[in-house]
Amino acid sequence: MSDxxxxxxxxxxxxxxxxxxxxxxERAKQLPMPQGYRILCAIPEAEEAFDxxxxxxxxxxxxxxxxxxxxxxxxxxSDCYKDLTRFPNGPWCKKGDFVLVRPNAGTRLVIHDRExxxxxxxSVEAVVQDPRGIKRKFI
Numbered sequence: 001m002s003d004x005x006x007x008x009x010x011x012x013x014x015x016x017x018x019x020x021x022x023x024x025x026e027r028a029k030q031l032p033m034p035q036g037y038r039i040l041c042a043i044p045e046a047e048e049a050f051d052x053x054x055x056x057x058x059x060x061x062x063x064x065x066x067x068x069x070x071x072x073x074x075x076x077x078s079d080c081y082k083d084l085t086r087f088p089n090g091p092w093c094k095k096g097d098f099v100l101v102r103p104n105a106g107t108r109l110v111i112h113d114r115e116x117x118x119x120x121x122x123s124v125e126a127v128v129q130d131p132r133g134i135k136r137k138f139i
Contacts, residue, residue: 032118034077037079037121041071098128099127
């Protein structure tokens, strides 16, 4: 798969058009700019059906989004991964990556009905190429 195809898939998985398709001045007022070692992430839209094809209820979809472990990196603060003693091998992720974090990680906020989270740079546990099919394990 080429890089261009990957970008198209990522854009479909996290539709930020309600915010990003606005003029730069409007967008700057709406999306928070992460400061320091913070990372702004969007929550990918939850799948509307179970693997069996049965549609999920609104409550189930809300729980899926609330407890997701997959986030999409939208922006990064200027101090992310600058501490060479903590990150001797460099950054763990970059803008445009899908990352794995613990459920409920970060500060939750909603902008134009889209949920975002602001997490710490050391909250990233892994980077994934394709987040489809990754689900949180329930007990």
